[in-house]
Amino acid sequence: MATLGPMGRHSGTNLARPAAGAVLGVVALAVGKLGRLSSRYLPRMESSLKASRDRIDPIAYQPGASDLHSLNFTLTPERAAIVTRHIEEAKKRASA
Amino acid sequence: MLIRNLGPADNMLLEAFECRVYRQPWTDEVQAAIREGLPERVQAGAIQALGLFDEQTGRLLSLIAWTVPNQEIWAVQALATATGFHGRQHGATLKGELLKRAWAQDCYAVTSLVHRDNEAMLAINKRFQAHIELDPTDPYRNTMLCTIIRPERPSSPGK
Numbered sequence: 001m002a003t004l005g006p007m008g009r010h011s012g013t014n015l016a017r018p019a020a021g022a023v024l025g026v027v028a029l030a031v032g033k034l035g036r037l038s039s040r041y042l043p044r045m046e047s048s049l050k051a052s053r054d055r056i057d058p059i060a061y062q063p064g065a066s067d068l069h070s071l072n073f074t075l076t077p078e079r080a081a082i083v084t085r086h087i088e089e090a091k092k093r094a095s096a
Numbered sequence: 097m098l099i100r101n102l103g104p105a106d107n108m109l110l111e112a113f114e115c116r117v118y119r120q121p122w123t124d125e126v127q128a129a130i131r132e133g134l135p136e137r138v139q140a141g142a143i144q145a146l147g148l149f150d151e152q153t154g155r156l157l158s159l160i161a162w163t164v165p166n167q168e169i170w171a172v173q174a175l176a177t178a179t180g181f182h183g184r185q186h187g188a189t190l191k192g193e194l195l196k197r198a199w200a201q202d203c204y205a206v207t208s209l210v211h212r213d214n215e216a217m218l219a220i221n222k223r224f225q226a227h228i229e230l231d232p233t234d235p236y237r238n239t240m241l242c243t244i245i246r247p248e249r250p251s252s253p254g255k
Contacts, residue, residue: 061121061122061211061213062236062238063236063238064209064211064212064231064234064236064238064239065209065231065233065234065236065238065239067209068125068209068211068234068239069122069125069126069129069174069211070125070129070133071129071130071133071134071137071143071161071173071174072173073163073171073172073173073208073209074165074171075165075166075169075171075207076232076233078232078233079207079231079232079233079241080169082229082232082241082243083169083205083207083241083243086205086227086243086245087168087169087204087205087245090204090245090246090248093248094248
């Protein structure tokens, strides 16, 4: 039975308690549910993340010139032309 | 640190040299090339090499190997630093030493091939003002030709 306050109205305090209790109960249920869900799904998510990490090649390393990293770097005519051009440009700059 | 020429006496060090780095796939190839190809070629005199050593432990920390296709142009075949000793400028130190030797012997350009993913090696080349362009012979367009030109020597008085 509701109690009346000194001014003849509901004090509110006694009604607030069950409401707060209900809210806390709902929150506790939600937390419990989340906990159960997380314990069920987190390991799955973790293993799925690990699997995707393993699938991804860290660097999309593609082949380069055939004589790269083989101790067989040869000065082909095309390469020599580039190097010679740089040498000539440097000589021109120096003499200018 | 001690820098000296590598010779046949260093074969065991070269065969055991480890320079593989996680997430840098090209270091596998470099390590294999050094272990399997360098000792024989250094011994035959086909390739010259310099090593940077820890004076206290005698450990080979970094190495650079090169050939001299002609007097004006030297070609770097490998520059590698031992696993666990990266980020200490050992590679740049050796490259600088090679450049000093090249310039002293009337070489005009020191050139090398670098994979475009190899940022550390490209940075070393940029540090020495290298001209960097795509290697014209690479069908995959992944290799850069890095060329460092000899800085102009100060003209001697009276010339």
